[in-house]
Structure formats: structure tokens, C-alpha cells
Amino acid sequence: MKFQLKRLWFQILTFFSVNLGALGIKTGFCVPLFYCHACPAASSACPLRAMEKSVYKGHFAFNQLLYPILILGFFGTITGRAVCGWACPIGLLQRATSGPARKLKKYSIVKKIGSYKFEPYLRYTKYFMLIGLVFVSAIFIGFMFTDVCPIGVLTGTIPIIILNPYKFVPSSFFWPAIGIFILFIMLIFLVERGWCRYFCPIGAFLAPFNKISMIHVDVDQEKCVHCNLCSINCPMGIDVPNMQRDPECILCGKCINVCPRDAISYGRF
């Protein structure tokens, strides 16, 4: 329990760190997580925007593409997707909605949403979002992801409207983006970590790093009795006893905490 409290403190600390722009600290780094630089308090850039900008309409800026990739790659190589579970402010938001999402699971219709046969395939959507919406559309059409990004609505649009009530008017993308934002809110209340599981392009970028990351979650098959307590508690819906450096694992450590046989632990290297 103490361990999860530490994780919460770390998430809160990161939330304040990415909002140091409120104190006038605006850096030239990209955050290795999902947070919009359009937020009035944001201190660094969204890596997806830098990637989109680097390939915008076929105009290729190699350094702008490589820069966020190196930042994400650095964290990915060390911790895999731990950034999602330990640092991302949207992860913190989904941590807050995971309680209601678990309670709603007792309704059969909600339970079905997260347990359909095609659910594992739905997880590939985030890779499509990364390649299709962030890169391909930016090359051939223009900015599509940032135009409708629900995180932009949450951290950029809403605070700006509140802080400057009569200074802005909706653009043509405003209402479609609001529609997507409402779906995003519904999703995170219906499916625990629904955004991380299915749609987050940053999660898609970091996921393959789980296969080689220095820190990962290990299951000792000799100790494991397959009680499945770990899987039941896993916010990402992973079959924990059978996982081998699963790309979906966000290293939150909930499985480690609930395992009655201490069969699960963080592995290094």
C-alpha cells in the first residue's frame, strides 16, 4: 500500500513539474509523456506535436523528428512504459477514474466492453493513431491529431477558456474535438486505463521498449499458483501470470502488491 502511495506522490510531483510554466519556466524540451504545450502552465512541448511538425506536408525536419524520439527512447530504454504508470498526468487522471470504472464493471454491459474477443486487437488502435494520425496524416493532409486531441481539450482548451473567457472563439475543429473529448471521458470511466490501453500514441511509442527495458516486471513461474489476483487487479487488463515483458505493462506494481506468494517483482536488466 505504501508503495502505491509513493507512486501517487511521484505522479503528483510530475504533474507539478510539467506545469512549471505557471512560474514562467518554459523550456525547449519535450515531455516524455502526454501533456499539451498549449496548457497555459505547460513548461515543455508535447512530443507528438514536434513529430507532427517535423513531417508537416512532406517538409522533413530531421532534427525535430529525432529530438522527441531520443527523449522518449531514453526513458523507454530505462523504464519501458513506467512513464505511463508513474509520471503521465493523464495516467494520474485515469488512476482517479479507475475506482468508478471498477465499480461500473459489475454491470454486465460495461463488463462486456472490456472483455470482447476483439479486445486484444483493439489495443492495436494506438499504433494506428501514432502512425496514421500523427505521421501519415501530417505528411499528406496536415495536422489532424492535434486538431482533435482530447488531451489538448482537457489541458489546453478548457483552461484557456476559463482564464480568458471572452478572448477566443471556437474554430471549425472545436465541436468535433469536444465530441471526442466526451467520448474520452466516457471511455476512462467505463474501461480502466481505457486511453492508455487503446488510444495513447505515446503509449504506442513506449510499448515496444518494454521488450528491452532495463526495469521490468518479472513473474516467478515456480512460485506462481495462478490465483489470478494479479490479473484481476491489473489496470491494463494483462494476463499477468503468463506475461513476458508485455508491451501493455505500465509497471504500476499493483500485481506485485497483491501477489500472496511474492511471485512477482521488479526485474533489473
Add this chain to the structure above:
Amino acid sequence: MKKLFAVQVSLLLIISVSFVGMVYYTDIYDVIQGGIVEVLCLSCIKLYPLTSTDFTFETGTGEPHPDFILESLREGPIFLHYSEDACAACDVMFPSVLKFLNVEPKKDKSYYKLTSFNDKPVNYYYIYLDDEATSEEWLHTFEIYDKDHIHGLPMFSVVTINYAHSGIIEPYYTTLYGQLEDNDEQRIEYFGELMEEAFVLYDENLPGFIK
């Protein structure tokens, strides 16, 4: 196990060295800071600034108008057009401004031309923020004429002259932001009305300004 460890360490070394090298030897840090973090991304917030065409004497930073602006005002009113790399709304507005003032800048190069509108002279400055050749003095006007402190692109400023409360004729400007109107014709009409207003003030106050 050893193989994986070697992969991890090699990858981390390559990434770290490349990252430090990029930050140290290239201008990427400034590009991200100036081009993404410090400029309000209008497409990210899905909003456009509520543009008011009201003219004002007070600059966005409180600084005096730059010398090249004062110099250009001797020829006629000024139209400042700001743009940057990878800005969807800038791309939409660019051809409209070209048609409006009959100018032909390259999209990624800052440019100046003494052009005309309705047979009256207009100083057209196209200031492309990502063009390294753009002078600091030109770039700084992006702050000076950011009337509503939006710090977003595209941005257009019209500078003319008017009689100030101080009793002297001073530069008088307005600034518009974002994608305006629905099509080229509407935008040209919109800018045209603004320029007409600028010409009226300019003609009324020119004798006092030159003196």
C-alpha cells in the same frame, strides 16, 4: 541475458550521446522552445482569438515602435504579416494576403516590398519567424505588436499614424490573429476595410508626423 544487457547499454549510450550532441551542437532546444512551447498553438486549443480591429497606441510590450517602422511610416501605412513553419492557419491565410496586396514572397523567407492598395502605398513586411535570415529587429515586432498578448500565429498588424493624447502624432496600430473569414474574397474585403481606415488616419495626420 548478457546479450540483452549489451543491447540496453548500447542503446542508452547511443541515445544519450546523440541527445547531448543535438542539444549542444544544434539549435533544436531553441526551435522547440520558440516554435512550440512559447507560441500558442491555435490548432491544439481548437480556438481562434476573438479579433478586435480596434487601433491602439500602446504596444504589446510597452516598448517604443522600432526605427524601421517609424521610417516606413514616412512612405505609407504598414502591413505586417507573421507566419511560421508548419502552421495550418498560416497556409490558409498566405494566398489571401498575396492577392490582397499583390505581393509574391516565398513562404519560408522574410520579405519586404513597398506595394500599393487602391493606388495608395503600403509597406508590406512578411516576417517568417523560422527564417534564420530574419533580423532580430523584425522578429521582435512579433512581441511589440502582439496587442492582445495572444502570442499565436498567423498574426497580422496594420500600423498607421494618429494624433495621440500626448499632443504628437504617433504610430497607431491594430493586430489580428488566426484564420479570418471563410474565403479569399471575404478576407480581402476584411483587410481592405481595415486598410481604408488606416489610409484615412494616415492622410489626416501625415503633415504633423513628417514635421
